[in-house]
Amino acid sequence: MQRRAFLRSACLNSLAVAGAVGCLPVSAWASDTENMALSVEQLPPLEGDLTLYLGRGEGGLYENVLEAIRKRNPKFNLQVRRGVTAALANTIVAESKAGVRRADVFWAVDSGAIGLVADAGLARPLPAALTGQLKPGFQYPQWAPVTGRIRTLPYNTERVTPDRIPDSVMALADSDLSIGWAPAYASFQSFVTAMRLLEGEQATADWLKGVSERAKSYAGELGVVMGVERGEVDIGFANHYYTLRLKSGKPEAKVDLAFTNNDAGCLVNASGILALSEGDLPINFIRYLLTREVQSYLAREAYEIPLVNGVQPPQGLPALSAISPPKLDLTQLADLRPTLNLMRRVGVL
Amino acid sequence: MTRWPSSYPLAALIALLAILPIGVLIDLAADEAALFDAHNLRVLSNTLLLMAFTVLGSVLIGVPLALVTAYVQFPWRRLWLVILAAPLAIPSYIGAFTLYAAFGRGGEIDNLLGVPLPAMDGLPGASLVMILYSYPFVMLTTRASLLSLDASLVNAARTLGMSLGMSLWKVVLPRVATGIAAGGLLVALYTLSDFGTPAIMRLDTFTRVIFVEYNAFGLSQAAMLSLQLLVIVGLVLFLESRVRGSREKPGRHLTLWPDRPQRLLIALLVSPVILLAVVLPLAIFAVWLAREGSAGFDLRYAWNSAHASFLAALCAVVLAIPVAHAAIAGRAGRFMERVTYFGFGVPGIVMGTALVYVGLKLPFLYQTLGLLVLCYVLRFLPLAVGSVRSTAEGLDSSLVKAARVLGASPREAFQRVTLPLTLRGMIAGAALVFLEAMRELPATLMLGPTGFETLATYLWRVYEAGYFGRAAIPGLLLVLMSALGLALMLSGERRAELEVSGK
Numbered sequence: 001m002q003r004r005a006f007l008r009s010a011c012l013n014s015l016a017v018a019g020a021v022g023c024l025p026v027s028a029w030a031s032d033t034e035n036m037a038l039s040v041e042q043l044p045p046l047e048g049d050l051t052l053y054l055g056r057g058e059g060g061l062y063e064n065v066l067e068a069i070r071k072r073n074p075k076f077n078l079q080v081r082r083g084v085t086a087a088l089a090n091t092i093v094a095e096s097k098a099g100v101r102r103a104d105v106f107w108a109v110d111s112g113a114i115g116l117v118a119d120a121g122l123a124r125p126l127p128a129a130l131t132g133q134l135k136p137g138f139q140y141p142q143w144a145p146v147t148g149r150i151r152t153l154p155y156n157t158e159r160v161t162p163d164r165i166p167d168s169v170m171a172l173a174d175s176d177l178s179i180g181w182a183p184a185y186a187s188f189q190s191f192v193t194a195m196r197l198l199e200g201e202q203a204t205a206d207w208l209k210g211v212s213e214r215a216k217s218y219a220g221e222l223g224v225v226m227g228v229e230r231g232e233v234d235i236g237f238a239n240h241y242y243t244l245r246l247k248s249g250k251p252e253a254k255v256d257l258a259f260t261n262n263d264a265g266c267l268v269n270a271s272g273i274l275a276l277s278e279g280d281l282p283i284n285f286i287r288y289l290l291t292r293e294v295q296s297y298l299a300r301e302a303y304e305i306p307l308v309n310g311v312q313p314p315q316g317l318p319a320l321s322a323i324s325p326p327k328l329d330l331t332q333l334a335d336l337r338p339t340l341n342l343m344r345r346v347g348v349l
Numbered sequence: 350m351t352r353w354p355s356s357y358p359l360a361a362l363i364a365l366l367a368i369l370p371i372g373v374l375i376d377l378a379a380d381e382a383a384l385f386d387a388h389n390l391r392v393l394s395n396t397l398l399l400m401a402f403t404v405l406g407s408v409l410i411g412v413p414l415a416l417v418t419a420y421v422q423f424p425w426r427r428l429w430l431v432i433l434a435a436p437l438a439i440p441s442y443i444g445a446f447t448l449y450a451a452f453g454r455g456g457e458i459d460n461l462l463g464v465p466l467p468a469m470d471g472l473p474g475a476s477l478v479m480i481l482y483s484y485p486f487v488m489l490t491t492r493a494s495l496l497s498l499d500a501s502l503v504n505a506a507r508t509l510g511m512s513l514g515m516s517l518w519k520v521v522l523p524r525v526a527t528g529i530a531a532g533g534l535l536v537a538l539y540t541l542s543d544f545g546t547p548a549i550m551r552l553d554t555f556t557r558v559i560f561v562e563y564n565a566f567g568l569s570q571a572a573m574l575s576l577q578l579l580v581i582v583g584l585v586l587f588l589e590s591r592v593r594g595s596r597e598k599p600g601r602h603l604t605l606w607p608d609r610p611q612r613l614l615i616a617l618l619v620s621p622v623i624l625l626a627v628v629l630p631l632a633i634f635a636v637w638l639a640r641e642g643s644a645g646f647d648l649r650y651a652w653n654s655a656h657a658s659f660l661a662a663l664c665a666v667v668l669a670i671p672v673a674h675a676a677i678a679g680r681a682g683r684f685m686e687r688v689t690y691f692g693f694g695v696p697g698i699v700m701g702t703a704l705v706y707v708g709l710k711l712p713f714l715y716q717t718l719g720l721l722v723l724c725y726v727l728r729f730l731p732l733a734v735g736s737v738r739s740t741a742e743g744l745d746s747s748l749v750k751a752a753r754v755l756g757a758s759p760r761e762a763f764q765r766v767t768l769p770l771t772l773r774g775m776i777a778g779a780a781l782v783f784l785e786a787m788r789e790l791p792a793t794l795m796l797g798p799t800g801f802e803t804l805a806t807y808l809w810r811v812y813e814a815g816y817f818g819r820a821a822i823p824g825l826l827l828v829l830m831s832a833l834g835l836a837l838m839l840s841g842e843r844r845a846e847l848e849v850s851g852k
Contacts (some may be wrong), residue, residue, distance in 0.1 A: 051799055063645075077798040079799045080799070080800055081716075082810065083564075084564045086564065087563070087565065089562035090564075090565060094568075094709060098709035098710065099712065100712040100715055102715070184561055184564070196493055208416065217551055219548075219549075219812070219813055220814070220815065222814065222815040226455070229455065230454045230455030231454055232454060232468065255663070286617070300848055307802075340567070344388065347387065347388045347391070349561060349565075
């Protein structure tokens with residue numbers, strides 16, 4: 001009954017993502033083994049005060065998840081500070097240097113920012129039972145990936161044919177396509193960090209310079225995808241789900257996804273969460289985000305890729321096996337400072 | 350032996366507080382000495398170009414409108430004046446937001462009418478928005494000067510055979526040049542400190558780049574940029590202090606009676622401005638409201654806005670009283686007053702950067718409502734000081750002397766004579782501070798307590814997330830509150846400036 005209520009409120013609050021499949025309770029996961037996603041039914045209720053730094057500006061789906069958790073736990077007082085992911089990560093580090101701690105939990109849209117905080121020695125270790133539920137390759141002792149996202153190239157189907165799109169992201173700098181990007185956006189900066197680690201400083205600087213000559217800047221990557229759809233630019237850089245969400249609300253949208261091959265252009269990144277203060281409450285809160293209900297909700301409504309065992313991936317995305325992401329340890333993406341310096345030096349930030 | 354007026358120590362303390370941010374910024378900037386690079390040069394030129402275009406455009410629109418509203422007789426003059434001043438009630442970032450959403454391929458105008466218009470962004474877009482929302486400054490200052498002129502000079506010129514246009518150009522305009530300059534400098538100041546418009550129009554000006562640096566927590570670089578911006582602001586403030594209004598003995602007002610085609614022509618010329626600056630934003634909000642309703646909006650945001658702004662208004666007025674009295678009492682006090690004026694020139698984003706750092710040094714202040722209110726007070730104190738002082742100056746000092754002769758102590762004289770008579774100024778000052786605090790965006794984003802969402806920050810959040818439709822309610826509420834404030838101003842302090850003359 002309570003789970004129903006949880007799901008219903010989550011669904012009712014969802015944005016007008018037309019065509020969303022009905023809010024059917026998950027049923028396919030009857031064989032609850034130890035390493036499978038738990039249901040919210042199996043979790044202890046949350047009680048007490050918790051401050052979450054949420055590295056996400058939008059007033060949408062993550063909010064709905066938090067709202068549903070609040071409704072389910074009336075004795076739980078959750079304060080949320082929203083902001084740009086990188087800014088919040090830096091804030092947390094600056095706060096700890098000043099001897100101040102305001103956040104108990106940090107939920108970031110990309111793992112680079114998580115790594116930044118973890119490298120500063122601020123993350124509390126997570127219990128093995130919690131990390132064990134995550135898919136292989138996504139198990140880390142100090143933080144938990146929540147959902148995955150793939151770097152993609154959304155392109156305007158009226159202005160470009162797929163064969164004009166190079167399958168190497170580096171080659172894009174020399175193409176004649178007009179490009180939309182969001183250099184101030186955390187996911188983009190993580191992508192540049194990946195490029196820096198894979199291709200080196202100089203190649204990345206040249207690439208940024210080359211692209212910036214034909215690039216139009218947007219505030220965020222939803223803006224990029226909308227700009228591509230409107231035909232303001234031929235092609236853009238954005239996480240996969242913005243395109244899928246746009247298309248689900250507007251099936252005739254003139255935008256489709258292209259993938260590059262084995263380079264930073266198709267990096268699989270993850271949003272992640274870590275605990276900054278001790279105690280059970282932060283850990284149990286993280287457990288809620290890894291439940292079947294939340295994971296399948298985010299997959300269904302937000303088109304994000306669930307990273308807990310036994311939850312189905314979103315529709316409209318090629319199978320992960322069809323994509324060839326580069327091999328890269330996600331926590332290395334924490335090395336953000338040189339990226340920002342580089343971007344600033346080249347004049348794109 | 351000279352006794353220092355009793356208001357001096359307090360005023361000196363407040364003045365000291367007002368320049369605290371500069372000290373903080375210098376300290377911060379000392380960390381990293383990247384004083385200037387190629388990127389900075391672009392930022393500098395963008396900022397100066399935006400300022401120049403905005404001032405130029407505001408003069409080109411504001412001066413003719415001032416002439417029309419001051420001299421030309423047509424029906425419903427008062428209404429027209431209010432409508433033409435109405436862009437003041439709309440924070441420019443709201444204008445930028447709605448114009449940005451309306452224009453371009455796939456913009457709202459394209460969606461509704463199928464007419465794809467060129468996108469509104471970059472330097473042209475930002476300039477247009479800034480002009481639309483700041484020309485009333487020039488219009489109002491120029492109009493005030495125009496109304497203080499004597500028409501007989503124009504009449505003499507015309508009797509001697511000069512055409513009307515020529516006589517306006519050669520006889521009238523030179524005498525209101527200071528009024529125009531004062532308005533232009535206000536516009537320059539406003540443009541320098543605006544954050545939302547360049548951010549939404551994606552133009553790298555100082556304020557936008559400072560925000561990017563702050564978000565990467567490059568506090569020292571943000572501080573360095575802030576200091577560079579403050580140098581420009583200081584220059585404008587200096588120029589402003591040089592502009593002195595020349596006073597003529599007011600005489601008969603010039604009155605022009607246009608015929609029908611002329612009236613039509615005027616209306617035709619004025620309408621694009623009103624359409625773009627007032628009708629379009631409201632129409633876009635109406636469309637969004639109809640489409641999305643009140644989804645996601647929480648009344649608490651409005652309450653938070655009002656609550657913080659009210660506290661700021663209250664504190665500002667309380668602090669303004671000693672400063673205003675010190676300013677009247679003597680030269681040293683006047684200097685202290687000038688020092689507090691500095692805060693108004695400091696853009697919110699710069700003040701925010703400095704105070705975040707203060708907060709980290711003094712954790713009991715960090716992320717508290719107190720620090721946010723302090724920021725508002727430091728920025729908007731001059732508004733309160735100005736209106737408290739002008740009413741206090743208008744006070745007939747013989748009343749206080751009479752009270753003293755009749756045996757009242759200075760304290761009693763203040764409480765029973767001065768205070769009641771200056772209450773109006775205090776309320777006007779408080780209203781101004783309240784309004785400005787309500788609209789302040791970047792400082793609120795940086796300093797607000799966790800979970801403390803205001804109308805302005807919520808608006809910014811939905812813009813960033815691309816959920817434009819959700820901006821309707823907070824946007825309309827902000828405009829409504831600003832309009833109420835403007836009405837208060839029109840009926841109070843600024844009455845003299847806006848009074849329709851010739852009656």
